[in-house]
Amino acid sequence: MFNHLVEYKGEAAVASDSLSRVFSALADPTRRDIVTRLAVADATVNELADPYAVSVQAVSKHLKVLEDCGLVSRSRDAQRRPVHLEADVLDLMTAWIERYRRTAEDRYRRLDDLLRTMPDDGDAPSPGPPSPGPSQTGPSQTGAPR
């Protein structure tokens, strides 16, 4: 179940098969719509199928995918078997993206700091000798592609 796709220094990068399945499940617009509607309230398969030009059977198939990845559950007992959104799973996905966002944010704050110290002309305020890179200097008119 806990499928390690990439191990990056053993501290960060573990992509879980589970989370991939949640993402794949949400790749379908009908399933995203179902999830959005279930976020408001539980609903039966018939209620969910109602607004779509598809059969109850087709909606059941979508629900099966959502159920397999843990995003929704169905009660066993009653005839109605309302579908319930597992909000925790959705929250975890959001939290997961948020963590990545923070890493990117951290990186861009370093860029903020760097930009503040850079002079306006083409020279970088680097402690070392000027870099021989081909494209970092020169006035910044809109250049033609090279």
Next chain:
Amino acid sequence: MTTTHTHQTQITADPLVPLVRIIREFDAPRDKVFRAHTDPELVAQWLGPRRHQMRVEHYDCHTGGSYRYVHVSEGNEFGFHGCFHEVRPDELIVQTFTFEGFPDGVALEKLVLEDLGDGRTRLTATSLVDSFEERDAFLASGMEGGVRESYERLDDLLAG
């Protein structure tokens, strides 16, 4: 700009294609932001994770150029390389990106800089990979510890 407020980084994982999009504004003109992405000495100052040392082997940021850099952490080295497919000064960088620990994987990255006036710039960076699994692994590689716990909680939830 006189204020030094910090802009928020917006990140979205596209549900339809295996793509990650990052949007961020900077209180700096476009040419500066561009230069910070193309001058290897400047790149080394911000691109790598804080806890890793970054060593730029080469970084020829022009159309048809290539790059390779290495993150060093506690004696371990992690290499990254790619090609610059299209570089248009102050506007656009299109490049490939490969983590050498996963050499078959490649991301197509596009960086677009927009001039917002008043010396401000909006950066939009997209990364497209060839499968959702790879995208999610890529997303995961940017994360700090503690997330393992989240995964474990998720596993528990899904197993329950």
